[in-house]
Amino acid sequence: MKFYSTNNIHITVDLQEAVIKGLAADKGLYMPAIIPSLPSDFIHSMADLTFNEIGYKVIGSLLADDLSDEQIKDLVDHTLHFDAPLVEVGRGIYALELFHGPTLAFKDFGARFCSKLMSFLLQEKNVKVLVATSGDTGSAVANGFYNVKGVEVVILYPKGKVSSLQEKQFTTLGGNITALEVEGNFDDCQRLVKEAFADRELNDQMLLTSANSINIARWIPQCLYYFYAYSRLPDKNRAIVFSVPSGNFGNLAAGILAERMGLPVSFFVAATNLNKIVPDYLGGFPYSAMPSVQTISNSMDVGNPSNFPRLLALYSQDEVLLRDSVKGYFYDDETTKDVMKKVKENFGYILDPHGAVAYLGLKDFLNDKIGYAGIFLETAHPGKFKETVEKSIGENIVLPERLSAFMKGEKKVISIDNSYMAFRNWLTNLL
Numbered sequence: 106m107k108f109y110s111t112n113n114i115h116i117t118v119d120l121q122e123a124v125i126k127g128l129a130a131d132k133g134l135y136m137p138a139i140i141p142s143l144p145s146d147f148i149h150s151m152a153d154l155t156f157n158e159i160g161y162k163v164i165g166s167l168l169a170d171d172l173s174d175e176q177i178k179d180l181v182d183h184t185l186h187f188d189a190p191l192v193e194v195g196r197g198i199y200a201l202e203l204f205h206g207p208t209l210a211f212k213d214f215g216a217r218f219c220s221k222l223m224s225f226l227l228q229e230k231n232v233k234v235l236v237a238t239s240g241d242t243g244s245a246v247a248n249g250f251y252n253v254k255g256v257e258v259v260i261l262y263p264k265g266k267v268s269s270l271q272e273k274q275f276t277t278l279g280g281n282i283t284a285l286e287v288e289g290n291f292d293d294c295q296r297l298v299k300e301a302f303a304d305r306e307l308n309d310q311m312l313l314t315s316a317n318s319i320n321i322a323r324w325i326p327q328c329l330y331y332f333y334a335y336s337r338l339p340d341k342n343r344a345i346v347f348s349v350p351s352g353n354f355g356n357l358a359a360g361i362l363a364e365r366m367g368l369p370v371s372f373f374v375a376a377t378n379l380n381k382i383v384p385d386y387l388g389g390f391p392y393s394a395m396p397s398v399q400t401i402s403n404s405m406d407v408g409n410p411s412n413f414p415r416l417l418a419l420y421s422q423d424e425v426l427l428r429d430s431v432k433g434y435f436y437d438d439e440t441t442k443d444v445m446k447k448v449k450e451n452f453g454y455i456l457d458p459h460g461a462v463a464y465l466g467l468k469d470f471l472n473d474k475i476g477y478a479g480i481f482l483e484t485a486h487p488g489k490f491k492e493t494v495e496k497s498i499g500e501n502i503v504l505p506e507r508l509s510a511f512m513k514g515e516k517k518v519i520s521i522d523n524s525y526m527a528f529r530n531w532l533t534n535l536l
């Protein structure tokens with residue numbers, strides 16, 4: 106498979122370059138040059154296949170030119186290790202729970218896939234993955250890359266500005282994972298990482314790469330959620346709508362990729378918190394980035410969604426088609442808390458704040474249009490947002506074993522100030 110840049114469809118690179126570079130030289134995002142079409146008999150047979158079997162076929166259709174059958178199997182088996190059912194939350198509405206990975210958030214899957222794919226593509230080389238995080242990405246990447254040979258992960262996070270649970274998830278592992286606690290805020294961390302990527306001399310000395318959601322190695326595997334959800338839907342005769350809680354819009358873009366590959370989806374709902382750039386755009390306004398605002402669904406507090414160019418690319422830049430196929434909805438924190446309470450009362454189901462936003466979007470969509478089966482993506486375990494969820498539903502929730510296990514680990518960090526020199530010195534002394 107070749108990959109083109111969303112800024113220039115005529116320049117293509119191979120899988121290895123797309124994964125190692127992350128972002129194209131012209132700052133565009135990589136996209137598969139050909140979107141494979143899966144035969145409808147495969148789509149109809151999925152109900153009888155396991156999650157992994159579906160994965161071999163879907164990932165194979167995208168990456169079989171570049172990887173052996175054995176590698177594709179290994180990649181999928183390493184990434185997917187659960188068979189979560191769809192949970193019915195009210196009639197015809199289903200939650201797809203994507204939080205059964207090691208850090209209980211859906212980013213685990215992309216991170217695991219990314220680490221395995223990098224280890225195949227890098228062969229004998231050693232690579233350093235630099236990640237700036239405000240919390241969730243750091244924990245998913247740290248756990249996804251833990252013990253992967255040839256890859257060292259450096260996580261930069263703002264001192265005192267991530268939750269203690271999140272901090273434990275990436276500071277207690279040790280091994281090939283190093284956490285750098287930066288005197289500063291998230292923007293400082295991001296700046297340090299960007300400066301390192303732009304530092305020619307440094308890049309001659311070491312192979313640096315990123316593992317954020319613009320990297321196709323993290324983006325592509327997410328289309329599997331949608332194939333899997335469809336395969337487990339009891340009533341496939343109704344038209345289907347997916348509602349996706351969105352921040353950088355990688356997940357939603359991967360859903361559209363699945364649809365372009367032949368999955369019968371009628372509509373997508375782009376559900377956001379008050380960071381509503383994309384719902385505004387879908388409602389007919391020009392696209393306009395804004396400073397992010399803080400909300401209780403903080404993994405979606407994004408003011409300039411990085412995967413937006415992929416949405417347009419998937420519809421061949423046809424804005425009318427994009428606006429016809431994807432419907433935008435946004436909600437404030439009060440509405441989100443309120444629905445968490447109501448859904449617990451009415452259906453006994455506990456939503457996390459991100460899933461709650463997706464549920465709201467789906468409900469509003471279904472109010473306007475009847476006869477659809479709706480699936481919303483539950484992207485994090487409610488225990489990750491314990492305080493907010495408990496206050497909303499008025500009950501205590503139990504932290505799952507995996508989360509409480511992290512809390513017992515011992516934090517190991519290296520502290521640096523927020524200057525690039527400090528970061529660079531530390532990186533080069535690592536050699």
Ligand SMILES: *Cc1c(COP(=O)(O)O)cnc(C)c1O
Binds near residue numbers: 354405
């Ligand atoms: C990252 C994240 C999202 C947003 O996903 P995007 O692909 O960035 O749109 C939603 N929910 C949770 C819990 C997340 O961690």
